[in-house]
Amino acid sequence: MAAIEEQFETHEFDVIVIGAGGAGLRAAIASAQAGMRTAVICKSLLGKAHTVMAEGGVAASLGNVDSDDGWKTHFSDTMKGGKGINNWRMAEIFAKEAGDRVLELERWGAVFDRTPAGLINQRPFGAHTYRRLCHIGDRTGLEIIRSLQDKGIHSGIDVFMEYTMTRLLKDEQGRVCGAFGYRREDGRFVVFKARAVVMATGGWGKMFKVTSNSWESTGDGLCMAFEAGAELLDLEFVQFHPTGMIWPPGARGILVTEAVRGEGGRLKNSEGRRFMEDYDPDRMELSSRDVVARSIYKEVEAGRGSEHGGAYLDITHRGSDYIKKKLPSMHEQFLKLADVDITKGPMEVGPTIHYVMGGIKVDPETAAASIPGLFAAGEVAGGLHGANRLGGNSLSDILVFGRRAGEGAAAYARERGEVAALDESVIEDEKAVLLKPFENFEAGMTENPFVYMAELQAILGDHNGISRTEEGLQEGLRKLLELKNRVNDLGVPESRMFNPGWHACRDQVFMTRIAEAMFRAGIERKESRGSHWRLDFLDLDADWGKHNLVATLVDGEVRLEKRRAMEMPAELAALIDDKPAVSQAALQATRQ
């Protein structure tokens, strides 16, 4: 056993957090504040995680603009947006604690736009009943990550930048006790021993071709947990953000913040008609993301798409000064990348993969996963958002459950004794998986990981996209399993020095496994709900509305279980009405 610890760079902590987005950093701060020796391990540089791409705001019912707002309405909106299959206890905790987490962030130095009374300003967003999104222009995510970063580095956290973890380690009792991976810079292997591990690795949107996600969103954290035996939840639900850039080709998929619609943006088809009138007249452009994305898709299918196959999004009526103040980065983005001045003309937009609602199944109170020693928060965790996430809810999700995961992990770590020696065979096995592409290349197997990824992305895009059918999903699964035959043939020339081709090889193994679980879950759920739109089962199904799909990996095979959701207490159920959730004030703005 001692041999391993000499062979690899080895670190030992009470709690390790994998991922340094908002959830990971908030978890690490909570763990460090609880007195635990805490490390954050991230694939990129600190402060570059996907949280920076969250633009429009963080949803919390502070009631600074609409004083009627409160946790009950936020809870109800969240459950309605998720089409009722959210974990109600998570939604309750979330709605109650979001406000405190935002105010805490302000005390840590975050700066938000203000109301005339000097309080945090709040803007409307789709499917929120009130103006609820605390924001700073259109770069709220950057503000949040920077504030957490600055708080974190002064909280006694050790940060390991550009380290990739690829395998969770468990002790003889089956408790997670660390992680194994490599340093990106030189490819050296590294072991982290820990009494508790928090998974905060974000989503897996990179599995799709048209995506707003970066290279990091390959689902490694989800897959590591899956392979370690953790239960996953609701993998069939993938969010298309209605508004991604569609032109020029290089910019395709880049996010156009929902704040454009929150600030009054109007969606129009090629005939100049505000087509949301035909799909959701009560909420128009401020409908939920699943509905708006489908509406754009239907317009394009009907031949009424924009020049490059999307819709026009027009905010010019708000005036140049207002647009530059409230949407500065959108203004810059379109000017630089698409030669479009959004103060003078419309943007062209279309659906882009944005977020995954499913993820590691967690306990609402502690964010503990189903295997001991593992905790999860943020996009990699499932349950809070049900079948469709509301805009702005992910930034408050990462704060609320990031903190709970950090505290949960700290409490667990404190109770647990020293971590025993690590299981050498698992490390040897993972080492072999990581080095295989070099051996393959030597042996003449040169399957290119980037070509493989493009094929995987095409399969997901074509068959697990915005509209689904049994036939299409089965066809996609068949193609995927065919592709999977090649995953063991990936080969790159040997060099462990900062080698993106080598790094990408391990990602393909993760993504292929998750893709299979996603297809199987999509086939299983025979209804349309939220983001899961089945052309062959167009309606909500009452029975499915009471069930989640739980995935586990048994002997390398994906197993699905249709599991009955816990009954919601009557007093919470009573909070959820049938009214379409929309901010009336915001609807007015689109008409101005």
Add this chain to the structure above:
Amino acid sequence: MAVFKVFRGDASGGKEMDYEVPSVPGQVVLDALHYIQANQAPDLAVRWNCKAAKCGSCSAEINGKPGLMCKTRVDAFGDEDIHVHPMKTFPLMKDLVTDVSWNYKVNKKIQPFTYAEDEPTPFVIQQEDIDRVIEFRKCIECFMCQDVCHVLREHDEGKDEYFGPRFMIRIAGLEMHPKDIADRIPQVKGEAGIGYCNITKCCTEVCPEHIHITDNGIIPLKERIADRYFDPIRAVFRKLGAKRERVPAKE
């Protein structure tokens, strides 16, 4: 087709390698590098994340000028060859990736946001009182201002003497926050080395967020130092009007 001359190498040396990349409308330099990675050189080391100019990961020197690769359009260069090199100010790791860890060490030396124990919360702050700070907080830490700063770029000892423009902006954002009570002015004058900045404004020119680094950040900080250390009349006024010491809140 465009020809990309990309620096390949590591700390021990390297040279430009030529790659031909098919032109696509609206293509940015990062798209071209991804094409090269996928088709010609899978081991080409490039840092990137958001590909939307919001994370500041993909800084490089393109035809001699620092720029975000995700925001630099290929068509802006016409028929010219495109030379892509790593930032020069930081130690090279491999190809276009440099070791920027020095910046993170500097950041840690700066006292974080600190408000007074007796400050009512939630804060009441007017928009006009944070507009200045908002400009500084737009920084995406691409470190291109650090890359072009003469003090850091041309003198090996520069990094021991001066924190660089990025951290002048960070400090300015804290000092000008209406609820912050910490005093970082002695640090700005001392170990942060603001005196080394001779206001050539190169940093401002390369900032992808268009922050007026010198005019709105560095010069006002220099003025605060002048007021405190070199203006006897103001020093008297300051003593007369001195506020009572406020106790920092614990978080």
